[in-house]
Amino acid sequence: MVRSASFILTPVWNKIYRGVLVHHLDKLKEAAPGHEVVYVPCHRSHMDYLLLSYLLYERGIVPPHIAAGINLNLPVVGTILRKGGAFFMRRSFRGNPLYSAVFTEYVAQLVSGGYSLEYFIEGGRSRTGRLLQPKGGMIAMTLRAYLRQPTARCCSSRSTSATRS
Numbered sequence: 001m002v003r004s005a006s007f008i009l010t011p012v013w014n015k016i017y018r019g020v021l022v023h024h025l026d027k028l029k030e031a032a033p034g035h036e037v038v039y040v041p042c043h044r045s046h047m048d049y050l051l052l053s054y055l056l057y058e059r060g061i062v063p064p065h066i067a068a069g070i071n072l073n074l075p076v077v078g079t080i081l082r083k084g085g086a087f088f089m090r091r092s093f094r095g096n097p098l099y100s101a102v103f104t105e106y107v108a109q110l111v112s113g114g115y116s117l118e119y120f121i122e123g124g125r126s127r128t129g130r131l132l133q134p135k136g137g138m139i140a141m142t143l144r145a146y147l148r149q150p151t152a153r154c155c156s157s158r159s160t161s162a163t164r165s
Contacts, residue, residue: 001083001084002053002054002057002063002084002085003057005050005054005080005084006054006058009050013051013054017051022055025055025056025061026059028061029059029060029061032061032062034114036114036115036116036117036146037064037116037117038064038117038118038142039052039116039117040118040119040120040121040139041120042120042121042122042126042131043120043122043124043125043132044125044126044129045125046125048120049068049120052118053066053084053085053118062116063084064085064115064116064118065085065086065087065110065115065117065118066081066084066085066086066087066117066119067087067089067117067118067119067120067138068081068088068089069088069089069091069124070088070089070091072086072088073088087106089103091123091124093137103141104141104144104145107138107141107145108141108144108148110145111145111149112145112149117142119138121134121135121138121139122134122135123135123137
């Protein structure tokens with residue numbers, strides 16, 4: 001899906017972002033294999049996750065799995081985003097311990113599988129362009145998932161998961 005979208009988005013990105021230079025992706029490409037990378041950009045627009053995935057793909061870096069709001073799970077758009085690496089989540093887990101437990105385990109499976117993640121620390125997109133107050137839910141889930149991995153497995157799986165990918 002990302003490859004297909006790149007054919008459409010390449011002319012768009014080249015027109016919109018002409019003259020914008022992206023630095024240090026080569027350093028990321030060297031450091032990323034065998035590590036779970038967590039991308040935490042600000043979320044001022046919907047272009048954020050599209051552009052980041054596109055840039056990573058164009059530089060030969062596997063795009064991350066992206067936490068997306070359930071509001072984006074629309075009939076056609078949701079399918080396209082899911083095939084591009086998105087997984088959908090509710091805005092709040094409060095009052096629903098089963099949903100929280102299942103979602104926490106899903107994040108743990110992604111982390112233990114060596115997959116990179118992307119989520120927006122503000123939770124939602126800013127309507128004004130200003131940064132919103134950060135929310136700690138996804139970071140807490142990611143850290144708990146990382147810390148619960150056995151040390152021996154953690155170190156050995158990194159080298160093997162990179163070769164399986």
